[in-house]
Amino acid sequence: MNVLLTGGAGYIGSHTAVEIMRAGHGVVIADDLSNASEKVIERIEKLGGKKVYFYKIDVCDKAALDGVFALHDISAVVHFAGKKAVGESVAQPLMYYRNNLDATITLLEVMQKHSVNRLIFSSSATVYGIPKTVPVDENAPRGCNNPYGWTKYMSEQIMRDACEANKDLAVVLLRYFNPIGAHESGVIGEDPEGIPNNLMPFIAQVAVGRREMLGVFGDDYPTHDGTGVRDYIHVVDLAQGHVAALDYTENNSGALAVNLGTGRGYSVLDIVKTFERVNGIEIPYRIMPRRAGDAAVIYADSSLAKTLLNWEAKRDLEDMCRDTWNWQKNNPNGYRS
Numbered sequence: 079m080n081v082l083l084t085g086g087a088g089y090i091g092s093h094t095a096v097e098i099m100r101a102g103h104g105v106v107i108a109d110d111l112s113n114a115s116e117k118v119i120e121r122i123e124k125l126g127g128k129k130v131y132f133y134k135i136d137v138c139d140k141a142a143l144d145g146v147f148a149l150h151d152i153s154a155v156v157h158f159a160g161k162k163a164v165g166e167s168v169a170q171p172l173m174y175y176r177n178n179l180d181a182t183i184t185l186l187e188v189m190q191k192h193s194v195n196r197l198i199f200s201s202s203a204t205v206y207g208i209p210k211t212v213p214v215d216e217n218a219p220r221g222c223n224n225p226y227g228w229t230k231y232m233s234e235q236i237m238r239d240a241c242e243a244n245k246d247l248a249v250v251l252l253r254y255f256n257p258i259g260a261h262e263s264g265v266i267g268e269d270p271e272g273i274p275n276n277l278m279p280f281i282a283q284v285a286v287g288r289r290e291m292l293g294v295f296g297d298d299y300p301t302h303d304g305t306g307v308r309d310y311i312h313v314v315d316l317a318q319g320h321v322a323a324l325d326y327t328e329n330n331s332g333a334l335a336v337n338l339g340t341g342r343g344y345s346v347l348d349i350v351k352t353f354e355r356v357n358g359i360e361i362p363y364r365i366m367p368r369r370a371g372d373a374a375v376i377y378a379d380s381s382l383a384k385t386l387l388n389w390e391a392k393r394d395l396e397d398m399c400r401d402t403w404n405w406q407k408n409n410p411n412g413y414r415s
């Protein structure tokens with residue numbers, strides 16, 4: 079079958095495109111390249127072993143999106159397209175709601191017009207806000223700390239409502255924990271614009287000499303070493319979770335929320351130490367104040383994915399650190415290298 083990936087040129091989208099192709103499907107990508115490089119398309123083709131149909135369009139452009147559905151026999155969609163910088167969303171909330179919700183609604187309208195009834199959504203553990211207890215399962219209370227998170231929360235709700243109205247529609251809401259790492263080939267990986275907001279790309283840029291030192295946001299959390307604990311998941315495991323979710327939509331309908339995590343928590347300093355050990359590189363760091371809105375500890379109850387999607391993460395933290403560095407050292411300036 080042919081699968082449309084909106085935002086398929088981005089970090090998670092590109093890795094997912096490769097895994098979908100390796101599962102035997104055709105891939106069509108719609109991406110406006112606002113936060114991605116066109117170079118990634120040929121790299122996806124190389125890793126996936128066949129042609130990718132690429133359209134440089136904004137998913138909010140209904141006529142353009144409709145044109146893609148008219149040209150290709152699309153059976154399912156994986157929806158990644160959206161803005162994702164937490165700080166920027168606080169500064170420009172209306173732009174975030176306009177863009178991310180418009181993308182979701184436009185996509186659902188065009189899917190409905192073309193009778194496409196299988197959708198995987200790139201949601202996030204951010205919908206759990208600061209959890210009261212861990213591990214977090216899919217029924218944990220939800221509520222967000224920033225407009226970016228609310229756009230994920232609201233998009234989930236819009237998709238649930240669409241499923242209520244259309245009993246043929248199948249949607250899997252994948253709530254990602256902390257995706258890191260890169261394809262083991264070192265050919266595709268994470269390439270953030272400007273100063274990285276997230277931990278692992280920041281460490282990778284320190285390692286390659288683009289940044290002097292990592293700032294560790296707080297060492298007084300109630301955790302084993304005082305630094306924040308997260309559930310880091312290898313991006314290729316995450317990508318394979320999308321293939322499992324696509325398979326699930328073949329014989330099911332309705333909306334299903336599923337965590338994609340490993341079920342294990344690591345602290346910021348665990349990540350730094352493992353990166354240093356596995357790659358033989360020192361990562362200078364200094365302790366900084368806590369970052370507003372950060373939880374002390376969050377990690378997944380990942381059992382539902384195993385039960386319903388027959389998926390579980392296979393790669394460990396050493397794999398994640400090794401593959402991150404393999405990508406970064408081969409591409410010191412990302413896709414601009």
Ligand code: UDP
Binds near residue numbers: 369
């Ligand atoms: N973090 C840090 N320094 C950085 C970026 C992140 O100490 O430059 C910490 C952050 O406080 C959190 C963890 O690393 O405890 C993961 O942060 P990230 O932004 O990667 O993901 P989040 O879980 O916040 O979405």
